[in-house]
Amino acid sequence: MSAPERIPPRSVTTDAAAAELLARGELTVRGRIRDASNAALYCTVTHEGREAACIYKPVAGERPLWDFPDGTLAQREVAAYEVSEATGWGLVPPTVLREGPYGEGMCQLWIEAAPETELLALVDAEEPGPGWKAVAFAEVGEGRTALLVHADDARLRRLAVLDAVINNADRKGGHLLPADGERLYGIDHGVTFNAENKLRTLLWGWAGDPLTEEALAVLDALRGALKDGAALATRLGTLITPAELDATRARVDALLTSGKHPEPSGEWPAIPWPPV
Numbered sequence: 001m002s003a004p005e006r007i008p009p010r011s012v013t014t015d016a017a018a019a020e021l022l023a024r025g026e027l028t029v030r031g032r033i034r035d036a037s038n039a040a041l042y043c044t045v046t047h048e049g050r051e052a053a054c055i056y057k058p059v060a061g062e063r064p065l066w067d068f069p070d071g072t073l074a075q076r077e078v079a080a081y082e083v084s085e086a087t088g089w090g091l092v093p094p095t096v097l098r099e100g101p102y103g104e105g106m107c108q109l110w111i112e113a114a115p116e117t118e119l120l121a122l123v124d125a126e127e128p129g130p131g132w133k134a135v136a137f138a139e140v141g142e143g144r145t146a147l148l149v150h151a152d153d154a155r156l157r158r159l160a161v162l163d164a165v166i167n168n169a170d171r172k173g174g175h176l177l178p179a180d181g182e183r184l185y186g187i188d189h190g191v192t193f194n195a196e197n198k199l200r201t202l203l204w205g206w207a208g209d210p211l212t213e214e215a216l217a218v219l220d221a222l223r224g225a226l227k228d229g230a231a232l233a234t235r236l237g238t239l240i241t242p243a244e245l246d247a248t249r250a251r252v253d254a255l256l257t258s259g260k261h262p263e264p265s266g267e268w269p270a271i272p273w274p275p276v
Contacts, residue, residue, distance in 0.1 A: 020093040021047050022107045027100045038062045057107035073190030074106035080166050080189035081238040086225050086232050087218045089158045091186050111185050117178035122146040133205025155184035160203040161215045164262050166192040170272050171201035193240045195247040197265050198271045207259040223252050
C-alpha cells in the first residue's frame with residue numbers, strides 16, 4: 001500500500017482539496033493541545049489516499065463564556081475563515097464545521113509556523129525602531145517598563161483589517177503563524193463577531209492611520225458580499241446570529257466611512273491578556 005499524499009499547508013491549487021479533505025476525511029485523534037483554554041485536539045485526517053494534519057475543536061469541549069452564547073465558538077471559527085476567503089487575503093487556514101469523534105466541531109488545517117520569524121518584540125526605547133510599530137508600554141518586572149512593538153508588515157496590516165471586520169476579541173501573539181512561502185495566518189477565532197465592540201488585539205500600531213487603497217477596495221467588495229441574499233451573507237447566517245451579521249455589516253460600513261484603522265474605544269480592554 002502506498003503512503004497517503006500529504007496536503008501542504010496552503011496553495012492556490014490545494015485549498016479546495018484541503019477543505020474537501022477536512023470535511024470528508026476520517027479524523028484520528030493524535031493528542032491534545034494542553035495550553036488551549038478549550039478542547040483542541042491534534043488530529044490527522046485521511047480520505048482517498050490523501051492525508052493532512054489538523055486541529056479539531058469539538059463544541060462539547062468549549063468552555064462557557066459570559067459574553068458569547070454557549071456552543072457557538074466552532075461556528076465563529078468557520079465564519080472567520082469564510083470572511084477571510086471573501087477578502088482574497090487567505091489569512092485563516094482552511095476551516096470547516098463537521099462531525100468528529102466527540103461530536104460536531106470545527107476542523108482546521110494545521111499550519112507549521114516558520115522558525116525565527118519575529119513579528120513582536122519588547123524594546124527598551126521610547127519609540128519603535130525602523131520597520132516596527134508601537135503598541136503600548138508594558139511592565140516587565142522590577143519596576144521596569146518596555147515598549148511592545150509589532151512588525152510594520154503588510155501581512156499584519158491586512159490581518160488588523162480582518163480583525164476589525166470580525167470584531168476579534170483575542171488577537172494574541174501566539175495566534176500569529178508565519179509560514180513557509182512568506183504567508184501569514186491568524187488562528188483561534190472563537191471569540192469573534194460579537195454584536196458589541198470587543199476588539200482586543202496586539203496589532204494597534206496602525207490605529208487611526210488611513211487604510212490602504214487595497215484595504216478600501218477589499219472592504220468595498222466585502223460590503224457587497226454581505227448584502228442580503230449574497231452567498232457570503234447566506235453562509236454567515238448559518239453560523240452567527242442575525243444581530244451579529246448586521247453588526248458585521250455596520251463595522252465594514254464604518255471602516256469605509258472613516259477610511260481609517262480603528263482606535264481603542266476605551267470601553268473595553270484594548271489588549272488581550274495574556275498577550276502571547
